Structure formats: C-alpha cells, structure tokens
Amino acid sequence: MDRHIPRLELVVILLVLSGFLLFILNMLTESSNQKCKTPKSSLRHRKSNPREEAKEERSLLNSIKWPGPWVQGLSVELSSDPTKSYFVIQGSSKQHRGGQLLVNVHMQNFLGLPKGHGGDFLIARLHSPNLGAGVAWKVHDHHDGTYTVLFPLLWAGVAWVEITMVHPSEAVAVLKRLQKEQPDRVFFKSLFRSGDLAEITVCNLCLPLNYKPLCNYTDPLTGEPWYCYKPEMLGCDTRINHYKGGYKKNLITEYEAQFFQSDVNIKIPIPASAMGKVTVLPREKGEANVKNNNISAGYYFHGTWRPLNGAVIQQFKDSSAITRCLRGKALYMFGDSTVRQWFEYLSALPNLKLLQLTLYSSYKMGPYMAVDSRNNIRVSYRCHGPPIRFSTVLSSELRYVANELDKIQGGPDTVVLVSMWSHFSTFPDEIYIRRLRHIRRTVVRLLNREPATLVVIRTANLQKLGPGSSLFNSDWFSLQKDALLRVMFRGLHVQLLDAWEMTLAHHLPHDLHPPHAIIRNMMDMILSRICPSEEI
Known part of the structure; x- marks a missing residue:
C-alpha cells in the first residue's frame, strides 16, 4: 500500500500544477481580451434602451461583415x-x-x-x-x-x-486581426502637474484593468470612457493635457508583412x-436616364461635382458670393482635421477675422472662431474628444461633439458640420457605433428644437497608403467606419456629404487631407445647400 502513495501524490501534484497553469493562462487570455472592456461606471447617463442598442449593433456589424479568409497560412505566391x-x-x-x-x-x-x-x-x-x-x-x-x-x-x-x-484578401485578414487584438496600437499620453512636480502616463479608451491603478475620465453625460494610468505621486485631478503618444511597433509577423508591400x-x-x-x-433618342438606385452620389464633369440626386450645385467663385450666402449665419464645425479644412477655406475670406478662443490653443487644435461683424457671420471649429490624435490639447478643451451639439439652439441661420472617422480607425467598430449613437441622439434633439437647422455629416475619404500606415489608417478601416456612419444617419433630416466618392472619382492622388480642388467642390455643395439659387 505504501508503494502507491508517492505515485498518488505525484498525480495530485500534477493535477494541481495543471490547474494552476490553466488558471494563469485564462487570466492572461482574459486580460488580453479585455483591452477594450472598461470598468462599469456609476455615472448616470441619458436614457437609453440597451436591448434595442444591442440589436442595432448586431445588425450594423453584420452589414459590414467581410468575407474570408477561407484558408490561412498560404504562401505569398498564392495571394x-x-x-x-x-x-x-x-x-x-x-x-x-x-x-x-x-x-x-x-x-x-x-x-x-x-x-x-x-x-x-x-x-x-x-x-x-x-x-x-x-x-x-x-x-x-x-x-x-x-x-x-x-x-x-x-x-x-x-x-x-x-x-x-x-x-x-490576405492583407484584410491581418487588418481584421489587428482591429480585434491590438485596438491600442495608437497610444496617448497626458501630463500631470502640481507645482514643481510633473508626471506623464499612458492613456486610452481601453487599458488593462489589473496592471496599474487608473484615473477614470468617463464623460458624465454621454458615458464615453477614457482612462489614464494614475501617476505615482500626483492625483487624477492634476491632469493638464492630452496628446498622441505614438504608434506600437512589431505588430505583424514577417509572413504577414509580405501582404503589405509598396509597389507590389x-x-x-x-x-x-x-x-x-x-x-x-451621345444618348440615343428615346433612351431614359440611367437610374442611380442610390449606388453613387455623383460624378465630376469639367472638374465640377454633379450630384445624381437632382440637387443644383452652384459655383461660389469669389469671396463676395460666399459672404452674401453666409450673411447672418452661424456655422459650427466639429471633428477631425478633415472638417478643419473647411474652416480654413472659409476663414481665408478677407472679411473674416480669425479669433483664438483659448490662450494656449495651437493652430491645429483650436478651438477657433472666424468672425465678420459687418455681415454678422460666425464660423467656429472645435476638435472632437478622445481618441483625438492631435498634438497637445488642454484637457479642459477635450469636448465631446454630442455635448457641444446640445448647447446649440439651432434655427434657419444655423449650420452644423461634423466629420469624425479617421481617429477611430484602430478601434473596434463597436466603439465607433457607440460614439455615433451619442451624436445621433443629440442631432435628433437639435432638429426637434429647430427643424430648420442644417446638419451636414461628412463621410470618410481615401488616403495615401504604405506598409506602415496601412496598419493604422488603411482605407479598409475607413470603409468600415464609412458604412456604419451611412446606416446610422439614414432616415434623419441631415445632409450626407460623400467625401469617399468625391475623392475616389477625382483624378488627384488620394490624401488624408483632400487637395484644394476637392475641398472647393465640397464647399460649393455646402454653400449651395445653405443658399439655394433663388436666395443669391
């Protein structure tokens, strides 16, 4: 009987060790899978219907589901x-x-x-x-x-x-993996300061919950999460600013890198x-016009964009025509640098005087306002809240678009322009859906207050890509976000400006910030909507 005891003890020890190793493995797996699972907040958010939101989210994700891959690990020769x-x-x-x-x-x-x-x-x-x-x-x-x-x-x-x-398709499979496994591949930082003591920590939408203590900067109105690692010596209330920290490296294997080669x-x-x-x-006699069936937004002819929905687009060739159109108007621009291009276009008008709204704001960050007091024109720009990849922004100036829209009264002389897509390219689609849902709610409230308010939502556009930029800003990521945005604002009384087709149909090279010729056509579309031909 005694001879069997060591063997039994060995079996027990092995079982205990196996269970412990399995526990550790599960913990590590759970930790890696929870990069974008944030702690539950005790904050009370505006009324929502979780069941309906979950149903909508499933439908949205199914609508953008990409095929394949059917076989993984094939050699590059078979791609x-x-x-x-x-x-x-x-x-x-x-x-x-x-x-x-x-x-x-x-x-x-x-x-x-x-x-x-x-x-x-x-x-x-x-x-x-x-x-x-x-x-x-x-x-x-x-x-x-x-x-x-x-x-x-x-x-x-x-x-x-x-x-x-x-x-x-083999590269798309890699991009899908990155979106799921590396949502924090762009990281952010914040400076904390009190007197002579200063510390910098990493921040993001989603941080591992069991690594370090977190500072919770979840927005109290929308519930949009944002976290920073708590400084060693300072409190969470000493946060000064926000800025892009950088990009993670070594994200893909040598095998996967073969599918991201310039000129290949x-x-x-x-x-x-x-x-x-x-x-x-020329058209044959009796031949009807081709039906658009909502497949295309428009086309260029002689360098001018022509919508296929029957809208009349005017060309505002000089500043006096733009000034006449905008007289008595207030334009609010929110979002990323692609909507800031519109602000720069209008603020170049000779009568508009650029105002810096905060002492420490930089040119790219804003917030900014351009004013023509003689013609009662006001044009403002503010970047959207985290995750914003700009350089240093004061933490006090990090505003969520949904909250800013709730501050606008609206009316026939109010124009709201929103563009928000590029800075969400590295994050799971669920996060983008949540952000758009908050904006959609406030747009509905705004239009209920003042139905005559003009709201223009800008879609994503194509951009220049290389092996590195593809992993963070691929047009495939933009296409997915673009499709979600279109569906989420469908049926609302808003104007969709199709930047995707306006950049794809044009002969100029793709660029994150479309060239002046495309921006001019975009502004002609917006101004034509603000001022129909009979009003000029």
Missing part, C-alpha cells in the same frame, strides 16, 4: 497579385450615354492561377481625363475570385476604366485583358 489579375469590359467598344458599362474582374495569384475565393479590397472608377470627368462605383464580390462593376455612362467621350486593388500589393492598378476604355456616344 492576390494585381499585375497578373485583369478586368474585361463587356460589350462593344462604343456605347451610348445613359446606358451602363459592365466590367468583370478576375483575380489571380502570383503564379498566374485564378483565385478561388473573394475578400480582396478593390475600388473602381470610370474617368475621362480630357473632360475632367470621373465617377466612382461599388465593386460586387462574387466570393469566387471574380468581381463585377456596373458603371453608369454619364457623359459622352472616351472613358477609361480604372480598377485598383487596395489590399489582397498596396493600391496597385489591375490591367485590362484587352481594351481598357470605351467611346461613349
């Missing part, structure tokens, strides 16, 4: 190669305006073999450089390595097809198998 892929224009080389042009895209790998599944991120436009014309169109994924685009033929002349692979598989055009252009003839 999508844009130069070996090709597109085919269906039909005659001469077609009539008012019709539709069907283009089939066939994706192949680096071995020249057809891909058997979809999931590649492709963009498409039809353009006529000599006419300054272009239209963007959605690409339909058949999930078998083939795609189709159905362009509307909106002008007469020679039109070229341009199909671009932004990312292969990031924003590379796909060639035509034969003809890459068509000649569009």
Whole structure:
C-alpha cells in the first residue's frame, strides 16, 4: 500500500500544477481580451434602451461583415497579385450615354492561377481625363475570385476604366486581426502637474484593468470612457493635457508583412485583358436616364461635382458670393482635421477675422472662431474628444461633439458640420457605433428644437497608403467606419456629404487631407445647400 502513495501524490501534484497553469493562462487570455472592456461606471447617463442598442449593433456589424479568409497560412505566391489579375469590359467598344458599362474582374495569384475565393479590397472608377470627368462605383464580390462593376455612362467621350486593388484578401485578414487584438496600437499620453512636480502616463479608451491603478475620465453625460494610468505621486485631478503618444511597433509577423508591400500589393492598378476604355456616344433618342438606385452620389464633369440626386450645385467663385450666402449665419464645425479644412477655406475670406478662443490653443487644435461683424457671420471649429490624435490639447478643451451639439439652439441661420472617422480607425467598430449613437441622439434633439437647422455629416475619404500606415489608417478601416456612419444617419433630416466618392472619382492622388480642388467642390455643395439659387 505504501508503494502507491508517492505515485498518488505525484498525480495530485500534477493535477494541481495543471490547474494552476490553466488558471494563469485564462487570466492572461482574459486580460488580453479585455483591452477594450472598461470598468462599469456609476455615472448616470441619458436614457437609453440597451436591448434595442444591442440589436442595432448586431445588425450594423453584420452589414459590414467581410468575407474570408477561407484558408490561412498560404504562401505569398498564392495571394492576390494585381499585375497578373485583369478586368474585361463587356460589350462593344462604343456605347451610348445613359446606358451602363459592365466590367468583370478576375483575380489571380502570383503564379498566374485564378483565385478561388473573394475578400480582396478593390475600388473602381470610370474617368475621362480630357473632360475632367470621373465617377466612382461599388465593386460586387462574387466570393469566387471574380468581381463585377456596373458603371453608369454619364457623359459622352472616351472613358477609361480604372480598377485598383487596395489590399489582397490576405492583407484584410491581418487588418481584421489587428482591429480585434491590438485596438491600442495608437497610444496617448497626458501630463500631470502640481507645482514643481510633473508626471506623464499612458492613456486610452481601453487599458488593462489589473496592471496599474487608473484615473477614470468617463464623460458624465454621454458615458464615453477614457482612462489614464494614475501617476505615482500626483492625483487624477492634476491632469493638464492630452496628446498622441505614438504608434506600437512589431505588430505583424514577417509572413504577414509580405501582404503589405509598396509597389507590389498596396493600391496597385489591375490591367485590362484587352481594351481598357470605351467611346461613349451621345444618348440615343428615346433612351431614359440611367437610374442611380442610390449606388453613387455623383460624378465630376469639367472638374465640377454633379450630384445624381437632382440637387443644383452652384459655383461660389469669389469671396463676395460666399459672404452674401453666409450673411447672418452661424456655422459650427466639429471633428477631425478633415472638417478643419473647411474652416480654413472659409476663414481665408478677407472679411473674416480669425479669433483664438483659448490662450494656449495651437493652430491645429483650436478651438477657433472666424468672425465678420459687418455681415454678422460666425464660423467656429472645435476638435472632437478622445481618441483625438492631435498634438497637445488642454484637457479642459477635450469636448465631446454630442455635448457641444446640445448647447446649440439651432434655427434657419444655423449650420452644423461634423466629420469624425479617421481617429477611430484602430478601434473596434463597436466603439465607433457607440460614439455615433451619442451624436445621433443629440442631432435628433437639435432638429426637434429647430427643424430648420442644417446638419451636414461628412463621410470618410481615401488616403495615401504604405506598409506602415496601412496598419493604422488603411482605407479598409475607413470603409468600415464609412458604412456604419451611412446606416446610422439614414432616415434623419441631415445632409450626407460623400467625401469617399468625391475623392475616389477625382483624378488627384488620394490624401488624408483632400487637395484644394476637392475641398472647393465640397464647399460649393455646402454653400449651395445653405443658399439655394433663388436666395443669391
């Protein structure tokens, strides 16, 4: 009997050790999975319906679900190669305006073999450089390595097809992993100071709960969370500012990096198998206009944007026309640097005097106001709250757009312009949905107070990408946020400014901050909405 005791003890010890190791592993896994799970707040937030919100969130996430990957770990030779892929224009080389042009895209790998599944991120436009014309169109994924685009033929002349692979499906799989596992890959910091004592700590929307004590800066009105690690010597109430700390490195493996190579598989055009252009003839007699079916917002012709919803766009070519339009108006701009471009456009008017609203505000941060006292014009800009990747912002100036909108009375002489997307690219879609939901509620309240208030929501736009920037600011992240924004504001009495199509349809290179020619067209759209033709 005694001979069996050591063996029994050994078994017990092994079981205990296994259980302990399993416990530690679970703790580590739970900690890593809770990067964006924040502590419950005791703050009382505005009335909401958690069940309805959860249902809406599931529906939204399902609407942007991306296919694949079906097989993981394949060699790079078996991934999508844009130069070996090709597109085919269906039909005659001469077609009539008012019709539709069907283009089939066939994706192949680096071995020249057809891909058997979809999931590649492709963009498409039809353009006529000599006419300054272009239209963007959605690409339909058949999930078998083939795609189709159905362009509307909106002008007469020679039109070229341009199909671009932004990312292969294998790269999208990496981006999906990063979004889930590395939401804090952009990190932030804050300075804490009291007298001669100063400390800097890391801040974010989501921080590990069991690493260090946290300072909780959750907004009391919206419930939007924000945390900083508590300083060693100072209290949480000594926080001075907020700024971008930097970007995490070594996010992907050497294998994954093969799918993010400049001039190889990031924003590379796909060639035509034969003809890459068509000649569009004048409309045939009796031929009806092509139906838009809400697929495209508009197109360029002679460098001017023409909406397809029938809206009349005027060109405000001089400052006097803009001044006449804005006389007696108050314009409130909230969001990121892409809406600040609109502020800069208008503040350049000779009669508008730029005012610095806080002593320590920098040029990019704001808040700013431009005033024309003679014509009673007021244009203001304020950046949105965390996560904002700007340089130093005073913590007292970190305002949430939803709270700021509740301070606006509104009315026929009030214009609200909002752009908020780029700084959310690294975070899970649930976080962006929550932020948009708060803004949507306050927009509804604003329009209930004053239905004549003009509210313009700007969508995301494409930008220049490289191997590094793709991991933080890929157009794929922007596309997902863009789709969520469109659905969440659908049905509201707001104007959607389609920056995505305005940048995709234009001939100028993609840029986070679109060039002046595109900004001018955007402002013409906004000003035309503020001042219909009969009012000028």
